[in-house]
Amino acid sequence: MTPTGLAPTLSVIIPAHNEAGYIGPCLSALFESAPLPDQATGEVIVMANGCSDATVAEAQSVPVPHRWDCHVIDRAEGGKIGALQDGETRARGRVLVYLDADVIVSPQLLPLICATLDCNEPRYASGEPQLMRTRSTVSRLYARFWATLPFVQKGVPGFGLFAMNKAGRARWGDWPDVIADDIFARLSFAPQERQRLAASYQWPLVEGFRNLVRVRRRQNAGVDEIASRFPQLLANEDVRRPSLSHIAGRALRDPAGFLTYAAVSVAVKSPLYRDSRANRWTRGR
Structure with missing residues (x-):
């Protein structure tokens, strides 16, 4: 039970593999959230999976405020899907938030998620993604153009953070072993069941050209895997490719950003950048 003695309304599940230096700020931001609506309480479940660093100790050292x-x-087994599955068996909230351990939420996001999803109808939500400041010039230019894409600006993307209620989660059994768990979750809801909330979260971008290519290739593989294994979910896709006029307009306004983004997109298809880590998650830290 929470400190109030009541079952929580909202459960935040955080799979974490070697996230020392990131899990502390992530948790601190969560606990600095504005109060949840109607005196609701929340719980955080950090699923440290196969960690060999100080992730567990750092997570345990973060002060936990009242009503949380x-x-x-500390799981010996690695793997995000297993961590998600295990975390869900422990979650007691009616609203489920799935959060990457290096994401920073804004104070209003969790209260909005709680208010939006605490209902009986299946619903899915996320916030407005904002990329964290990068160190490398190429990542900064790439991020600048990426942030102008229509899906990023107007869609309900789930990278880094997505949420649903228990009624929505009941739509499938165990999590499938897929690369893109966020895409699988998003496409399990029709567009009218998904809501973009007017509160932000900060999401990190990898550093450097080669790491951008690796992650983009992995993302593309994730999209292809969903299309191959769960073609029925594609009926819920509302992502549309940017029009040529949109791309041309953005390219004129930001030629350096456009050229960087285009170069990464071309390199993703090039055999010159294929390596043994192409299908493994890497943040390029």
């Missing part, structure tokens, strides 16, 4: 509870689970 925090459980840090």
Whole structure:
């Protein structure tokens, strides 16, 4: 039970593999959220999976405020899907938030998620993604153009953070072992069941050209895997390719950003950048 003695309304599940230096700020931001609506309470479940660094100790050291509870689970097994599955068996909230351990939420996001999803109808939500400041010039230019894409500006993307209620989660059983769990979750809801909330979260971008290519290739593989294994979900896709006029307009306004983004897109298809880590998650830290 939470400190109030009641079951929580909202459960935040955080799979974390070697996230020392990131899990602390992530949790601190969560606990600095504005109060949840109607005196609701929340819990955080950190699923440390196969960690060989100080992730567990750092997570345990973050002060937990009133009306929140925090459980840090040290799993010997690695793997995000297993961590998600295990975390869900422990979650007691009616609203489920799935959060990457290096994401920083704004104070209003969790209250909005709670208010929006605490209902009986299946619903899915996310916030407005904002990329964190990058160190490398190429990542900064790439991010600048990426942020202008229509899906990023107007869609309901789930990268880094997505949420649903228990009624929505009941639509499938175990999480499938897929690369793009966020895409699988988003496409399990029709467009009218998904809501973009007017509160932001900060999401990190990898550093450097080669790492951008690796992650883009992995993302593309994730999209292809969903299309191959779950073609029925594509009926819920509302992402549309940017029109040529949109791309041309953005390219004129930001030629350096456009050229960087285009170069990464071309390199993704080039055999010169294929390596043994192409299908592994890497942040290029």
